[in-house]
Amino acid sequence: MDSRVLKTLEFDKIRDEVAGHCTSVLGRSRISGLVPSTDLGEVAALLAETDEALAIYRIRGNVPMGGLFDIRPYSKRAQAGGMLGAMELMETASTIRAGRILRQFLEAIEAEGEIDIPLFLAKKEEMPVLTALEHEINACIDDNGKVVDSASGALRSIRQQLRAQEGRVRDKLEQYTRNNAKMLSDAIVTIRNDRYVIPVKQEYRTHFGGIVHDQSASGQTLFIEPDAVVQANNEIRRLKMKENEEIERILRMLSEQVQGHAHELFVLIGILGDMDVVLAKAKYGMAEKATIPGVNDEGSIRMVKARHPLIPREEAVTNTIEFGGDTTAIVITGPNTGGKTVTLKTVGLCTLMAQSGLPIPALEGSEMAVFDGIYADIGDEQSIEQSLSTFSSHMVNIVGILERFDERSLVLFDELGSGTDPQEGAALAIAILDEVHGRGARVMATTHYPELKAYGYNRPGVVNASVEFDVETLSPTYRLLIGVPGRSNAFEISKRLGLPDHIIRHAKTFTGEDRNEVETMITSLEASRVQAEKDAEETARVLHESEELRSQLEERLSEYDSKKDQLEEKAKEKAKKIVEDARREAETVISELRSMRLNAGAQVKEHELIEAKKRLEGAVPQEDLRKKPKTKAKPAKHELQPGDEVKVISYGQKGTLLEKGSDGEWLVQIGILKMRLHESDLEYVKPEKPKETVTVANVRGRSAEGVRMELDLRGERYEDAIRRTEKYIDDALLANYPRVSIIHGKGTGALREGIQKYLRRHSRVKSFRFGEAGEGGSGVTVVELK
Incomplete structure (x- = not known):
C-alpha cells in the first residue's frame, strides 16, 4: 500500500489511537508498523479475530494482559551464551506468567462454552508451556529484581555471615560515637567506598588513627575508618565478593535455562504480541462504537450511517454511502466546507481500517471491498520545493495514479481539474473520469464544475451526489444526497443576504439556457427527494402500526388457541369419565342377568327384566341438548406498564413491575426479591379501588448485588x-x-x-x-x- 496515501488519509493517526490501547511496548511497536492487507482471506481472518476479541470484552469485560515485556533482546543474548541480569530474568518470568494467566483465562472460556472463539483458542494451543522455567526464576529472584537468600544454600550462608559481621562493625563504631561525641561532627555511622566509617572533626583526626576515606566539602569533617575496624571491614569486603560470585553463578545458571528455552520464548512473545494487537483493536472499536464489516473482493461498498473516525462522535454527521456492482463511480458536487472532502476521506480511511482488521465507525450490516490499491489526490498539494503550482502538483499525482491503478483499485479525486481555466479544467476532469471509470476501477470524485453535474446522466455506472445546503440558514448540513447533483445557491444566498432583486434578475440573464434547464432539473429532483423522504416516513409509521397490530392479533390468536386446547382437553377427560361409568354400569347389569339365567330354581319376573333394561339404557351417555348460555366476552388484554401489580403464574405470588427489557422480559419486585420474568408468566391484577398515595422518599445504600469483593x-x-x-x-x-x-x-x-x-x-x-x-x-x- 502506498505510504503517501496512508499519510494523506491520516491512517497514521488511527494507528496512534489504537496503539494507545495496547498494554505492552511490543504491541505498540507492532501497531506502529500496521499496514492494510490486500488479500481477502487474510482480511477476513483479521476481522474475525477482532470480532472474537469484542465478544470476549462484551461478556468478560476485561482480559488479563498485565506483566508483559518485550524479552526478545534478553532471549537473543541468552541464546548467544550471555548472562542475563536479575531484572531481565524477572521480566522474563513475568512474561511467562502473563502467558500462563492468559492461557488459563481462555481455557475457562472454552470450558464454559459461552463464547465461540476458535481463533483465540487456536493461538492458545500454540503457546508453549514454560511454567517450570517461571518457577525456577521466581525461586531465585523477587519482584524487585533482587536475588533472594533462598536462591542457594551457599548464598544464604554468606549473607548470614555478612549481616553478622556488619552488625559487629556497626556496634563497634556506635561505641566510638557514644564515647567520643565531642570529636565527631555527627554521632552517626556511615559508609564510604563500601566501608563503615565515622565523621571526625578535622582537629581530632590523629585521635582515632586508621584510614581517611573522604572529607566534607568544607574540609572540616573527615570520614575515618578506625584501626579497630579495618580488619572487620576487610572481612565484610571479602564476604561481599563471595556474595557477588555466588549471585553471578546463580544468574549464569538461570541464563543457561533461558538459553535452552529461547526458541519457545520467541514463539510465546510473538503470540502474546499478536493478542495484544488484536485486543487493542477491539478496545478501540468499543471506544469508538465501531462495528465489524463484511468484506468482499467485488468492489462493493455499503457503509450504513458511517462517520469519519477522526471527528468526535458528537460532532460528526453520519451518512449512508453505497456503490459498487452496477454503480462504479460517484461524482459529488456542492459548496465549499460542505463535507465533500470528508466524505472522500471517510470512504478511503474506513477501507484502510477494514483491510487492517479494524472495526469501522458505521452501523451493523456495513460491507467493505478489499482493494489491491487505494489512490488519493486530496488537498492542496502545492510544492514550493519543486516549483509546482497547485494544478501542476495535482497533475503529477494524477499521472502517477493513472500509471498504477487497475480494475481492483479505489481512486479518490478531490476537486478534480481545479486550479486552472474552468472550461479546460472541466474537460480534463471528464476525460480523467472516463479513463478511470472505463478501466473498471471504483472512483469517487468531488468537483465544482457545473459541466460534471450532468456527467452521471449520460454514462452507465456513474451516479451523481451532492452535499445538502440549507438556504434558510446559509449553512451546509453535511448530509450526502446520492442521486442528486448539487445545484448552485449563489442567487438564493445573495437574495437572502439582501442583494436587490433587479440585480439578481439581471444576473440570471447572463446564464445560458442549458444551465437554467439543469438548475430547474436539480430543483425538481430536490423537491422529489423531499417528498420521497416524507412518504418514506409515513410508510414507516404505517408499517410500524401494522406490525404492532399484527403482533397483538397473533398474541390474541395464541391465547385463543391455548384456551381452546385446554377446553378440549377438559371435555375429553369428562367424556372419558362418563363412558367409563357407563361401561361399568352395563357390565354390572349384564352380570346380574347372567346370574338370574343360571339360577335354575329361580324364575325371572317381568318387572325385573324391565328394570334391568332401564338401567342399561341409563348407562348410555346422552348429549346435553340444552342451549348453553353465551359466555361473556373476554375483555381486551391489559398492556403491562411499569408500576402495574401482577401475579407471577409460575410462583403464585404477587409483585410489581419495575422495567421492561429489550428481550421482552420484565424486572419484577416480589417482596424483597427482584426477578426477570417473561411476560407470558405474568397476569395483570386490577387494583381493588384507588387509594390515596403518599410519596415517601426512600434513601438506601447501594445494594451489594453487583459489587464484588x-x-x-x-x-x-x-x-x-x-x-x-x-x-x-x-x-x-x-x-x-x-x-x-x-x-x-x-x-x-x-x-x-x-x-x-x-x-x-x-x-x-x-x-x-x-x-x-x-x-x-x-x-x-x-x-x-x-
Whole structure:
C-alpha cells in the first residue's frame, strides 16, 4: 500500500489511537508498523479475530494482559551464551506468567462454552508451556529484581555471615560515637567506598588513627575508618565478593535455562504480541462504537450511517454511502466546507481500517471491498520545493495514479481539474473520469464544475451526489444526497443576504439556457427527494402500526388457541369419565342377568327384566341438548406498564413491575426479591379501588448485588486503574463491605504504588496490607474500610 496515501488519509493517526490501547511496548511497536492487507482471506481472518476479541470484552469485560515485556533482546543474548541480569530474568518470568494467566483465562472460556472463539483458542494451543522455567526464576529472584537468600544454600550462608559481621562493625563504631561525641561532627555511622566509617572533626583526626576515606566539602569533617575496624571491614569486603560470585553463578545458571528455552520464548512473545494487537483493536472499536464489516473482493461498498473516525462522535454527521456492482463511480458536487472532502476521506480511511482488521465507525450490516490499491489526490498539494503550482502538483499525482491503478483499485479525486481555466479544467476532469471509470476501477470524485453535474446522466455506472445546503440558514448540513447533483445557491444566498432583486434578475440573464434547464432539473429532483423522504416516513409509521397490530392479533390468536386446547382437553377427560361409568354400569347389569339365567330354581319376573333394561339404557351417555348460555366476552388484554401489580403464574405470588427489557422480559419486585420474568408468566391484577398515595422518599445504600469483593486491575492503564479504584471504593462503602481486595499484579510495581498512594489519602480507608500467601501475595492489596 502506498505510504503517501496512508499519510494523506491520516491512517497514521488511527494507528496512534489504537496503539494507545495496547498494554505492552511490543504491541505498540507492532501497531506502529500496521499496514492494510490486500488479500481477502487474510482480511477476513483479521476481522474475525477482532470480532472474537469484542465478544470476549462484551461478556468478560476485561482480559488479563498485565506483566508483559518485550524479552526478545534478553532471549537473543541468552541464546548467544550471555548472562542475563536479575531484572531481565524477572521480566522474563513475568512474561511467562502473563502467558500462563492468559492461557488459563481462555481455557475457562472454552470450558464454559459461552463464547465461540476458535481463533483465540487456536493461538492458545500454540503457546508453549514454560511454567517450570517461571518457577525456577521466581525461586531465585523477587519482584524487585533482587536475588533472594533462598536462591542457594551457599548464598544464604554468606549473607548470614555478612549481616553478622556488619552488625559487629556497626556496634563497634556506635561505641566510638557514644564515647567520643565531642570529636565527631555527627554521632552517626556511615559508609564510604563500601566501608563503615565515622565523621571526625578535622582537629581530632590523629585521635582515632586508621584510614581517611573522604572529607566534607568544607574540609572540616573527615570520614575515618578506625584501626579497630579495618580488619572487620576487610572481612565484610571479602564476604561481599563471595556474595557477588555466588549471585553471578546463580544468574549464569538461570541464563543457561533461558538459553535452552529461547526458541519457545520467541514463539510465546510473538503470540502474546499478536493478542495484544488484536485486543487493542477491539478496545478501540468499543471506544469508538465501531462495528465489524463484511468484506468482499467485488468492489462493493455499503457503509450504513458511517462517520469519519477522526471527528468526535458528537460532532460528526453520519451518512449512508453505497456503490459498487452496477454503480462504479460517484461524482459529488456542492459548496465549499460542505463535507465533500470528508466524505472522500471517510470512504478511503474506513477501507484502510477494514483491510487492517479494524472495526469501522458505521452501523451493523456495513460491507467493505478489499482493494489491491487505494489512490488519493486530496488537498492542496502545492510544492514550493519543486516549483509546482497547485494544478501542476495535482497533475503529477494524477499521472502517477493513472500509471498504477487497475480494475481492483479505489481512486479518490478531490476537486478534480481545479486550479486552472474552468472550461479546460472541466474537460480534463471528464476525460480523467472516463479513463478511470472505463478501466473498471471504483472512483469517487468531488468537483465544482457545473459541466460534471450532468456527467452521471449520460454514462452507465456513474451516479451523481451532492452535499445538502440549507438556504434558510446559509449553512451546509453535511448530509450526502446520492442521486442528486448539487445545484448552485449563489442567487438564493445573495437574495437572502439582501442583494436587490433587479440585480439578481439581471444576473440570471447572463446564464445560458442549458444551465437554467439543469438548475430547474436539480430543483425538481430536490423537491422529489423531499417528498420521497416524507412518504418514506409515513410508510414507516404505517408499517410500524401494522406490525404492532399484527403482533397483538397473533398474541390474541395464541391465547385463543391455548384456551381452546385446554377446553378440549377438559371435555375429553369428562367424556372419558362418563363412558367409563357407563361401561361399568352395563357390565354390572349384564352380570346380574347372567346370574338370574343360571339360577335354575329361580324364575325371572317381568318387572325385573324391565328394570334391568332401564338401567342399561341409563348407562348410555346422552348429549346435553340444552342451549348453553353465551359466555361473556373476554375483555381486551391489559398492556403491562411499569408500576402495574401482577401475579407471577409460575410462583403464585404477587409483585410489581419495575422495567421492561429489550428481550421482552420484565424486572419484577416480589417482596424483597427482584426477578426477570417473561411476560407470558405474568397476569395483570386490577387494583381493588384507588387509594390515596403518599410519596415517601426512600434513601438506601447501594445494594451489594453487583459489587464484588475484589477488583481486578491487571492489564489496566495507570489513569484508568486509579479511576476504577476510586469508583470501586465508593461502591464498596455503599454496600457496607468491611474489607475488599484490589488485584494489581506484581509487574514493575508502578501500579501497586499508585493504588496504595491513593488508599493512604482516602478518609474511609482504615488500613491496607499485602495479601497473604493464599490471597495473592504482593500482587494483591487487602483494604480495611471504616
